[in-house]
Amino acid sequence: MKKAIQRAFAVSLLAGAVAFGVGAHAADVIKIGVAGPMTGGNAAFGEQFWRGAVQAAEDINAAGGVNGKKIELVKADDACEPKQAVAVANRLVDQDKVDAIIGHFCSSSTIPASEIYAEAGKLQITPASTNPKVTERNIPTIFRTCGRDDQQGAVAADFILSTLKAKKIAVIHDKDTYGQGLADAMKASAAKKGAKEVLYEGLTRGEKDFNALATKIKAADADAVYFGGLAAEAGPLVRQLREQGSTAAFISGDGIVDTAFVTAAGGPQFSKGVYMTFGADPRNLPGGKSLVEKFRKAGYEPEGYTLYSYATLQAVTEAMKATKSTDGATLAKWLKGHTVNTVMGPKAWDAKGDLKVSDYVMYQWDDKGGYAELKK
Amino acid sequence: MLPAAPLHSRIDVLASLREALLAFVLALVVFGPVSGLMLSGYKVEPHWLRPLLLAAVVAAGRFAIHLLGQTPAGRRMVARNQARVHGGVTVAALGQSPNRARLLLVFVLLGAFVIPFLPWLPVPDALAALGGKYWLSNLILALIYVLLGLGLNIVVGLAGLLDLGFVAFYAVGAYFLALGAQYLGIGFWTALVCAPLLAACCGAVLGFPVLRMHGDYLAIVTLGFGEIIRLVLNNWLEFTGGPNGAPVPPPTLFGLEFTRTARQGGTPIHEFLGIEYNTNLKLVFTYLVLLVVVILMVRLLTRLRQIPMGRAWEALREDEIACRSLGINHVVVKLTAFMMGAMTGGLAGVFFATYQGFVNPTSFTFFESALILAIVVLGGLGSTVGVIIAALVLTLLPELLREFADFRVLAFGLLMVLMMIWRPRGLIRPQRPAFAPPQEVAR
């Protein structure tokens, strides 16, 4: 009996030693999880996350890494399903033992996953989840490098009412966390300014026939259509509106910042003139120019959230360099007190983890299938 | 049908090559355009290597299968498979189940109870990881699917009613906990008791009008119901939170909480017990409760199959007309099966809401129903052990396949097809429990 106990003790000691060995090896690198929809309907955004983070990790490692350690990225796929988000979050924390997380994309994934990161005391920065709820739940270790839907909605409402001077606004959303959140935010800030929408409807994601809705918008005689949703639905909707002879202004959010919007609309003749809100385009910032060239040389156009993801990794590593730590609480405290110079310009965060300055501006699609910032 | 060739005919390699060539050409037609010409804007970029590679793989596979089919060993394999395909349900031998099986059962149960405590036990790291956060949460998810599989198994496997909207009851259970906590302040334990009852009522309400329908019409109506529930949950923003979902409070045990700090006015359990805080505690608790519920459910199902009601389910599945002629009220019998299934689904929903800490309608799509159905069919319609194994396989497999990242779902779909070809009756051949009339009656 005694011998058995001794043996068990020896085995466990050995196991501990092995574990320590592995741990010592793992400490040579800093692991960062990149979580997003790598498969499924939003896989294009997952790719943007990954491309941006990979480029950032390459550049940081080439410049000597962080505190003498190299950055290693771990790809995590949640397919924008909350169930999978919980699974990958547990995996990142428990199996991959990452030091910080960039992600997730969909707010409905970010919210349940953030509980797990918070329990584990890991820093999480999402480059894209704009739903207000993400940072409104008293979790100290969550940040975002994008704006919030309510900020975005306010910019859009202001534009529609002051610049376009629209009288009859139709508000359409895609019944999803992002789309409906955005549409509601814009509706609320328009209501504050005393404007009431003539139509408020939700369409079904994945469908392509919105003719009935287009007729309805036309029948309501709307002169501005605000759409909260993604390119796959915005494209057909705008096309069918135009086909039915409606000339109402079409305004949407950062969900259509993707050349796929033009393809989905059936060409620039339909997509031209469409307005959208988006952060100041990093591709136009002085710091971003050379980086964009680097991406383009590799045959990839750094659209949408690519540079957000790049900037996010910069923020994470800057905090790690400054604090010489990977502990979530320490990093969070530092980030809330300092300004980080990223490829997207200087960024600073408030106590909730939101950006202090939201830089939403209006863009307009042109007749060649490109978009440009709208001059005031 | 198999050609009646003599067993010792020569192996015709040329014929196999011909078949392989044919397969190659077909595969080129199928894979050529979609994988060889990638759309980019309104132009295409050629990727010639991809279809050639795919077609080569297909041709090689076809060649190997055809060649194998000509060898005596291959033919025997095909014949054995055919026999398995056409076999039906068997009746178990009367009497005690063999001791070996009981021993195995005890070991499995013991193992299942020990898993969450592995990190605290002196065991090798690889084993301890099984009780770690990641695998433990996967095991919880797997057990939830075991429950769902068991529930749907009653409806599809035993009563033979094809239900494609089972996820509706799952959603009812999950949302009952989330919304109940929000509006009525109920907790995990109340939901655990009430949610199954509510789900069963929903099952009765939905089931009653549609149970007159036959096979596939029933399938599409249940599918419709499943979609209706999901759409209502998604659209009714004021009540359910719409696509934003609703938060679910963490479970408690007699007022003890499993979070780092008390959030619901109780005491955190680690302070109560005087141990260090561990993020695993909540998972360990959920896992243990779930495990007990699953075991009780399995026991209940085993007993149900032996009482007249359970026997009537299976009889109705085999021959409805005969049953009705014998005076079985088919609507009541079907309804009980439907309600029992719904109840189990609701139970699973409560655990799912607890596991995720958040519910929203995207968790209750048709794909989920299809996955549960796949579990039941793969497990062998009507076989409890089979369903449990299939649920574990189908939920843990995608996690294991995570290494393949992009190809995960593709591989999952392929496996579903291959499994059906290899074992269309499921992993475990269902056995009906034997029934021995009491001695007095027999005499």
Next chain:
Amino acid sequence: MDWHILAQQLVNGLTLGSIYGLIAIGYTMVYGIIGMINFAHGDVYMVSAYLTAIAIAVLTGFGIDSAPFAIVITLALTMFITGVYGWSIERVAYRPLRGSTRLAPLISAIGISLVLQNYVQLSQGAKPQGVPTLVSGTVRLGTETNFVQMTYIQILIVVVSFAAMAALTWIIRSTSLGRQCRATQQDRKMAAILGIDTDRIISTVFVIGAAMAAIAGVLVTLNYGSFDFFIGFVTGIKAFTAAVLGGIGSLPGAMLGGILLGLFESLFSGFVNTDYKDVFSFALLVLVLIFRPSGLLGRPEVEKV
């Protein structure tokens, strides 16, 4: 209510319904002959949308820009390749399961559906794709501001679906192939004994179903100009609902179910609420089935003892 709005919604519904009907034909034919729900059918339609865009891109690459010519070639190519898809899927995933449990092919079909979606996503990317506008132009009735309109493509969709339905009904009723189909449907074993190659007939039905999906794919792609790898599921469920609504197994029923579903959706969305449009269509289906358990044009099932 203005008459032109109502009329426009009816036109919208008719177009949408014709598309549902075209896809529903594939479901109904396969169900009719082997009694299985071919869940992969929607994804075959999705593949055909991609094939359409690829064909058009290649054709414009060769400098062919005459719209009618391009459309005819695209249609022929897409129907051929999609037909091969239908044949291969039946051969690989369903034929080995013939004679096993009723649910095995259903699961296999769900598997194929997953495979097709992910195969397309992996090879073509997840972004929505589109085709340039080949045909533009509309027929408008009414005044400058109050009019009812139908694009040329929409007219084409309605005409082609009715023509396809009529042609298939004629084939099933009056040709030798149709008789063999019906015999196989009635009693597969007996048909085989009488010298009908039932495997070949079933394959043919799958090819025809896939070809119908291809027609729908080409027309829809030309009409909406955009698609992604997920359209198969969304439209597939609707088309299947249409097939059941009309009475599964009946060709005119599929068309009727499709048109009815399209009209109801369009009217409900136009005059009541877009959010609850799908709830309404499924509720309608449930109601119809409660009062007419075999659908609108389906023959009531005879219980054989």
